[in-house]
Amino acid sequence: MRKVACIGAGMTLFRRRLQETPKEMCWEAARMALDQAGLEIGDVDAVVFGSAPDAFDGIHMKGENVLDACGGIGRPYVRVFTGGGTGVFSPIAAYWHVASGLFDCVLVVNEEKMSSCQPHPQSVFGHIWDPILDRPLKPNLVWIFAMEMNRYMTVHNVRYEDVAAVAVKNKRNAVGHPCAQLADPHITVEDVMNSEVMAWPVHRLDISPPSDGASALVVCSEEFARTHRIESPVWFAGVGWNIDTTFWTDRDLYFPEYLANAAKIAYKQARITDPRRQIDFAEPYDPFDYKELHHMEGLGLCKKGEAPRLTREGVTQRDGDLPTCPSGGLLGVGNPIAATMGIKVGELYLQLSGQAGQRQIPHEVRTGVTNAWGDLMQFSSVVVMRA
Amino acid sequence: MTFRDRTTNVDALRSWRGDVEADYIYTTGVAGERFFTELRDTGRILAAHCEACERTYLPPRMYCEKCLGPLSDWRPVRGPATVEAVTIASVDAHGNRPPEPEVWAVLRWRGIHGGLVHRLAVPPKQAKPGLKVHPVLRPAGSRVGNITDILYFAP
Amino acid sequence: MTAKEVRWPGKELTAKEFYNKVTVTRYRPEAKFAWSAGEAMSRFLAELQRGRLIARSCSSCKRVLFPPRMFCEECFRPTDAWVYVRDTGTIETYSISYIDLDAKRIETPVYVGVVSVDGASPKMGIMHYFGEVAPETIRIGLRVKAEWKPAHEREGSVLDIRYWRPLRRGE
Ligand SMILES: [Zn+2]
Ligand SMILES: [Zn+2]
Numbered sequence: 001m002r003k004v005a006c007i008g009a010g011m012t013l014f015r016r017r018l019q020e021t022p023k024e025m026c027w028e029a030a031r032m033a034l035d036q037a038g039l040e041i042g043d044v045d046a047v048v049f050g051s052a053p054d055a056f057d058g059i060h061m062k063g064e065n066v067l068d069a070c071g072g073i074g075r076p077y078v079r080v081f082t083g084g085g086t087g088v089f090s091p092i093a094a095y096w097h098v099a100s101g102l103f104d105c106v107l108v109v110n111e112e113k114m115s116s117c118q119p120h121p122q123s124v125f126g127h128i129w130d131p132i133l134d135r136p137l138k139p140n141l142v143w144i145f146a147m148e149m150n151r152y153m154t155v156h157n158v159r160y161e162d163v164a165a166v167a168v169k170n171k172r173n174a175v176g177h178p179c180a181q182l183a184d185p186h187i188t189v190e191d192v193m194n195s196e197v198m199a200w201p202v203h204r205l206d207i208s209p210p211s212d213g214a215s216a217l218v219v220c221s222e223e224f225a226r227t228h229r230i231e232s233p234v235w236f237a238g239v240g241w242n243i244d245t246t247f248w249t250d251r252d253l254y255f256p257e258y259l260a261n262a263a264k265i266a267y268k269q270a271r272i273t274d275p276r277r278q279i280d281f282a283e284p285y286d287p288f289d290y291k292e293l294h295h296m297e298g299l300g301l302c303k304k305g306e307a308p309r310l311t312r313e314g315v316t317q318r319d320g321d322l323p324t325c326p327s328g329g330l331l332g333v334g335n336p337i338a339a340t341m342g343i344k345v346g347e348l349y350l351q352l353s354g355q356a357g358q359r360q361i362p363h364e365v366r367t368g369v370t371n372a373w374g375d376l377m378q379f380s381s382v383v384v385m386r387a
Numbered sequence: 388m389t390f391r392d393r394t395t396n397v398d399a400l401r402s403w404r405g406d407v408e409a410d411y412i413y414t415t416g417v418a419g420e421r422f423f424t425e426l427r428d429t430g431r432i433l434a435a436h437c438e439a440c441e442r443t444y445l446p447p448r449m450y451c452e453k454c455l456g457p458l459s460d461w462r463p464v465r466g467p468a469t470v471e472a473v474t475i476a477s478v479d480a481h482g483n484r485p486p487e488p489e490v491w492a493v494l495r496w497r498g499i500h501g502g503l504v505h506r507l508a509v510p511p512k513q514a515k516p517g518l519k520v521h522p523v524l525r526p527a528g529s530r531v532g533n534i535t536d537i538l539y540f541a542p
Numbered sequence: 543m544t545a546k547e548v549r550w551p552g553k554e555l556t557a558k559e560f561y562n563k564v565t566v567t568r569y570r571p572e573a574k575f576a577w578s579a580g581e582a583m584s585r586f587l588a589e590l591q592r593g594r595l596i597a598r599s600c601s602s603c604k605r606v607l608f609p610p611r612m613f614c615e616e617c618f619r620p621t622d623a624w625v626y627v628r629d630t631g632t633i634e635t636y637s638i639s640y641i642d643l644d645a646k647r648i649e650t651p652v653y654v655g656v657v658s659v660d661g662a663s664p665k666m667g668i669m670h671y672f673g674e675v676a677p678e679t680i681r682i683g684l685r686v687k688a689e690w691k692p693a694h695e696r697e698g699s700v701l702d703i704r705y706w707r708p709l710r711r712g713e
Contacts, residue, residue, distance in 0.1 A: 013552030017560045020553060021416030027450040028551035034455065041455040058411035058569065068452040115560065118410040122645040131577050132403045132587070133609060134669055136701050138643045143654055143669075146637030154635070154682045178550050200638035200651075200677075213552070245615060249656045249667050253635060390581055390612040391620045401584045401698060407573040415565045417553060423565040532565035 001099040005225045005233035006091070006349045006385070008037025008218035011342030014181045014334030017115040018212040022057050025214035026111045027069035029342070033107065033216035037230065044218075045103040046076040050090030050110040052083055052337035052374070055124035058116045070109040082241070084287065084374025086110065086338040088381040091345045092239045094219040095383075099236075104224040111214040112336035121210045128376060142207070144377055146199035148253040149290040153201065155254040156305030158293075160201060164192035165311050166289035167205050167331050173318060174328025176358035177343070181334035182209055192289075208287045211334035215342025217349070232353040237367065237384040238272070240265030244378035251378070259298030259371060259380035266369070267300070270384040275300040275369070279384070281322065281351065281361055283344045283370035286329040295371055296324065298380065323361050326351060337374075344370040345383055352387040415532070418449045421461065423532040430524050434499055436460040445501045467519040468494040468540060471502070475511045490514045494540060506539040518542060582610040585624065587698035593690050597627045597662050608662035627661030629688035630709065634658050634665065636672060636680055657686055657706050673705030685709040 010032025012018065012025050020028065026049075034040060047070050049063050059065045063079030070077070082089040087110060094106040114121040125141035152158065167187075174183035187205075195205040225233045242261035244251055251257070263275070272278045284295035293307035301322060302310055310316055316324040327333060327347035330340055348368040350356040371382045394400055415423050418435065425433050435447035435458040442453065443462070451458055471493040479485055488511055495502040507514055508523065520540040530536040555564060579587060582598065586609055589596040597608035598621035606625055607614065614621050636655025642648050653675055658667035672680060673689060686706040696702040 011550075013550050013554060015552060015554045017414075017555040017557070018552050019414050019417055019420065019555050019559075019564060020551075021414065021419060024416045024418065024449055025552070027455065031450065031455055031457070032551065041453075055409060058409065058413065058571075069450060071455050073452055116411045116413050118412055120645045123643065124409050126643050127407050127409075131405055131575070132579060132583050133700060135405060136699055137654070137669065137671065139654070139669070140639060140641050140643055140645060142641060142645075143637050143639055146639070147635040147655055147669075150637060151635035151682065179552070196640070198639075198641050198645075199654075200640075202637070247609070247666075249634075249669055250665055252665055253656075389620065391622055392581070392612075392624070394581060394584060399584060399588060401579040401587050402576045403579055403583075404574075404576050407571070407575065409571055409573075411569045411571075412560070413567050413569070414555070414560070415567065420565055427565075533567060 002101055003222040004095050004098045004219060004236045005222065005230070006217055006219055006236070006345070007225055007230045007233050008033045008039070009216070009342065009346040009349050010036060011179055011215035011339070011346060012213050013179045014211040014213040014336055014339070016181065016209065016211060018113070022059065022062060022111055022113045023066045023069040025113065025212065026066045026109050029214035029216040030070055030107060030109050033218050037218040039105070039218060039228070041071040044071055044075065044105050044107045046097055046106045047072045048090050048094045048097065048106060048108045049077065049079045050081070050086040050108065050338045050341065051079065052086055052112055053124070053128070055127060056117050056121055056337070057113045066111060071107055076103070082375050082379050082381060084337055085241070085372045085379045085381045086374065087340040087344050088370055088372035088383055089241060090338065091217055091219065091341060091383060092241065092381055094217070095236050095239055098219055098221050105218065105220040108217045108219060108341070109214065110216070110338040110341040112339050113212045114210040114336065115212050140199065142199045142202055144248065145288050146202045149201055149288065151253040152290060152294060158305070158308045160193065161189050162308035162312050163290045163293065164189045164206070166286065166292045167192045169311070169317060170286060170292070170325045170329040170331040172332070173326055173359065174332025177328045177333050179213070179342070180328055180332055181211055183328060183332050202288065206289045208330035208335035211336040213334060213336030213339040215339045215346055217341065217346060234349045234352040235386050237386045238266035238268070238270030239383050241379070241381040243375060246376055246378070248376060248378055255304060256294055256298035256373070256380060258378055259295060259373070259382070260300065262371070262380045262382045263299050266382040266384050272384065276302060276322070279367050279369050280365040281326060281368050282324045283327060283329070283347050283368065284324055285344065285371050285373045286325055286331050287335055289331060291373065292324060292329070295373065299369055299371060299382070318359070319362050326356070326359050326361055328359070340372065344372060348383070348385040352385055418447050422447050426536050427530040427532040430527065431463040432522065433461050434464050436462060442500045443498060445496065445499045445503065464496045464499060466497060467521055468496050468502070470507065470514070470516050470518040470520060471495050472516055473507065473514040475514065492540065494520065505537060508539040508541040581612050586610050590700065590702045591696045591698040593693065593696065595627050595629055595659060597625050599623050599625045605663040606661065606666070608659050608666045609668060627659050630713070631657040631659040631667060631686055631706070633672070633680070633682055633684045633686060634667060635682055638677060653680060668700070670700065670703060671705040672707070674707040679708070687713055
């Protein structure tokens with residue numbers, strides 16, 4: 001397989017409500033990524049689009065709706081979908097477009113417009129539940145996260161303040177992100193613990209906000225990067241993905257087995273045998289604060305049940321030994337589901353090419369890992385990148 | 388291979404009913420806001436022009452779909468629209484028959500990329516491609532900034 | 543996207559602008575469904591109406607699959623027989639919810655969680671409500687039993703079980 005690089009990134013503001021239509025958000029992010037790479041749409045061979053369920057935007061088959069804004073007209077264009085895992089999965093799709101030798105330069109655009117959905121985007125999450133077994137119980141999506149968080153905390157005897165510390169770290173990290181929706185330099189663990197209970201043990205500030213937003217990346221072959229004199233390409237070192245059973249009540253929720261399986265594939269390709277030592281920083285998917293801990297363990301960055309201690313000891317701070325979510329994450333920057341690509345794979349690219357500005361990790365970083373989590377809460381996609 | 392047990396009594400098979408409830412508000416967007424407020428306030432139909440590609444888009448958008456450049460040159464469409472294609476709808480969106488069949492058309496303007504789909508106020512027999520038509524709007528003051536501010540197109 | 547970028551795209555709207563100022567269109571889809579319950583769920587629902595829980599067994603991996611399914615997703619072959627499981631089980635995890643389907647606050651919290659059912663393979667269970675519990679008494683590992691609706695009120699639904707409540711002495 002050919003070497004594949006990321007050479008440009010763009011994203012819109014992440015906000016509760018943007019005026020732009022889904023198409024317009026896509027174009028803004030795509031234009032910015034092309035500008036950053038110093039390219040025009042004519043340089044692009046193929047386009048990959050990513051978005052979570054159509055029900056948020058309220059446009060059925062939205063991949064087809066937005067394709068003109070993504071430069072898809074007259075090009076090989078495909079939408080990929082792994083629910084909430086799409087943010088890291090569509091760059092993987094772009095990767096295989098190029099690694100296979102089929103295309104030299106691929107534009108990836110991800111988008112979500114959740115404000116269209118009334119009264120709250122959570123209403124349409126109701127439609128993902130099994131109609132016979134689950135829906136009669138009138139579930140709110142937060143239930144499943146609450147149950148997973150409770151199981152995780154109980155099995156490892158985790159203190160709630162150690163979970164809340166993740167929300168504090170990420171919302172503070174987001175202060176350096178120009179697109180952030182919920183950055184807060186002064187937030188404390190007490191603020192999170194005292195916020196209203198949604199579905200115990202999940203409090204309001206444990207949850208990332210629903211957002212409108214789009215992001216884009218330019219992905220290309222080694223030869224393309226060389227002939228176009230790209231200054232600081234960042235390389236895909238390994239990719240992986242994996243999914244567990246749809247019967248989510250069948251598995252022990254305390255550990256994301258599917259993520260460990262996905263990471264195994266990516267680490268094999270990246271020749272990583274000791275993730276804790278060989279990986280310099282991480283952007284674990286953090287729609288909820290406990291999920292960052294869950295994902296650190298699934299990614300093998302620490303032992304099972306050890307992530308809360310690393311957080312408490314400051315290891316995961318931006319200047320710590322293993323910075324996690326230096327972007328500010330979904331908790332701080334926002335959660336326009338698939339568009340979180342901009343703060344996951346996008347942040348790896350910016351950190352590894354030294355373009356993260358105020359958010360730049362102060363010590364040298366050469367290898368980063370990120371994951372996203374989704375489908376019916378049993379899927380993970382993983383990307384490892386190197387400078 | 389197939390299932391080892393099969394229900395042979397059809398009355399034992401069950402179904403489960405439910406609605407997929409959802410409610411939406413769509414912003415018209417940056418370009419849509421300008422297009423619809425202009426339609427509402429002045430009754431004009433605006434298009435957006437790309438200098439590089441020599442293309443003028445209707446409905447107007449903030450970007451050129453060909454070069455992905457930004458569009459800032461907005462101009463009203465001129466002259467009548469030409470009917471490009473028609474359909475006579477005898478059933479509505481719910482599968483019911485309206486009292487009178489409705490005439491719908493694809494409308495294009497000279498020199499414009501794209502166009503609009505809208506109702507045509509002509510008897511079905513006279514609805515033919517090539518017909519020159521003009522928009523008929525709701526009276527100023529009752530328009531809300533929506534595609535239905537155009538009531539229909541008429542010769 | 544570099545540090546020298548000054549303008550980030552995106553035009554933020556306040557709630558007031560969104561609901562009252564900018565031009566919008568509204569739409570409410572009317573999507574009504576009748577889902578066929580299929581082989582496994584038709585029997586499952588019929589048994590619920592009789593006040594019983596039923597599973598399917600796989601003779602290859604020896605698992606008892608609950609809720610029942612006609613194929614074993616691990617062995618990738620048809621399952622072999624219907625097996626009743628008990629209406630008692632163990633709380634695997636739970637939440638106390640203060641929000642409804644639309645994320646609106648509710649006055650009386652709902653106890654909800656996963657119960658693994660006795661007689662099924664380990665960890666196999668369903669999501670359901672818990673009752674006759676309090677924040678101080680509910681815990682992971684608690685043994686529970688289904689509290690059924692009276693027979694004449696049952697209609698072949700997971701709601702034929704009102705909730706799962708703590709096992710009483712002697713049960
Ligand atoms: Zn152009
Ligand atoms: Zn089996």
